[in-house]
Amino acid sequence: MGGGAGASIHGRFRVATEKLVFAMPETNLGHFPDVGASYFLSRLPGFFGEYAGLTGSRLDGAEMLACGLATHFLSSDKLPLLEQALLKVNTSDPDAISAIISHFSHIPKLKEESPYHKMKIINRCFSRGTIEEIISTLESEALDKKDDWISSTIQSLKKASPTSLKIFLRSIREGRLQGVGSCLVREYRIACHVLRGEFSKDVVEGYRAIFIDRDKNPKWEPSRLELIRDDDVDRYFSKIDDEDWEDLKLPPRLDLPRYAIAKL
Structure with a gap:
């Protein structure tokens, strides 16, 4: 979840x-999905990434494979055999590695209630x-059909930090057109603004409500979406006015095989 996912998903x-x-629940904490989320979530089918990042929806292994967040799925009891x-492998050839993992893998069945089955509604709404x-x-979809998933999705959005929602929607839309490096630099800049708390202290309030007092009743400020102007959001994407602060500097890419195995 969150940063833990970011350490594995690349x-x-x-x-x-x-x-x-799997989940990116940051909007419920007054933060926003970072660690490259605007890159990897924007690459999911349709607007499933917007749905997952804005609502913090929890996905299981089958759903991760279906949407592309996972490359392989296998039963946990086969992990020792895979390891x-x-x-025994004496190669860094990614095709050879993939073939070995595939030998132990299979395609799981999605649950009937999986949000991945709701792709038409997700694309219609989250686009x-x-x-x-x-x-x-x-809400218009909810009027046309009684659907518990639609209702819970609306509730998730209305419970989240309004500022966080607006930040992430803009972030993922920019991420659709950028490489992972640019996404990481932008997200670092936004995260610095969020943690400095100059424009909103929602991240402090979110952690208080979820992890400290655990009342699960954060008091967001601003409290409503309509109170947040476009230029309020713009400030999170601007450079920080501090001579001791600088943008994230990424190291040059090493000429090495770029792969890792995330055992989740």
């Missing part, structure tokens, strides 16, 4: 099991240009 091989739970097979439009379109 690997070439991402192995999921039936025990996996033994990989220890909108603003959070207000996304919620309004979901």
Whole structure:
């Protein structure tokens, strides 16, 4: 979840099991999905990435494989066998590694209630240009059909930090057009603004409500989406006015095989 996912999701091989739970729940904490989320979530089918990042929805291993967050799925009891097979490999050829993992893998069945089955509704609603439009379109869908998933999705959005929602929607839309390096630099800049708390202290309030007092009743400020102007969001994407602060500096790419195995 969150940063833990970011440490694994950029690997070439991402192995999921039936025990996996994945989520980017930052908007519920007054933060926003970072660690490259605007890159890897924007690459998911349709607007599933917007849905996952804005709502903090929890996905299982089968759903991760279906949407592309995982590259392989295998039963957890096969992990020791996979590890033994990989220890015997004397090559860094990604095709050879992939073939070994695939030998132990299979395609799992998605749950009937999986949000991945709701892709038509997700694309229709989460493709909108603003959070207000996304919620309004979901509410229109709810009028047309009784669907517990739509209702819970609306509730998730309305419980999240309004500022965080607006930040992430803009971030993921920019991420669709950028490489992972640019996404990481931008997200670092936004995160610095969030943690400095100059414009909003939602991240402090979110951690208080979820992890400290655990009342699960954060008091966001601003409290409503309509109170947040576009130029309020712009400030999070600007350079910080501090001579001791500088943008994230990424190291040059090493000429090495870029793969990792994330055992989730």
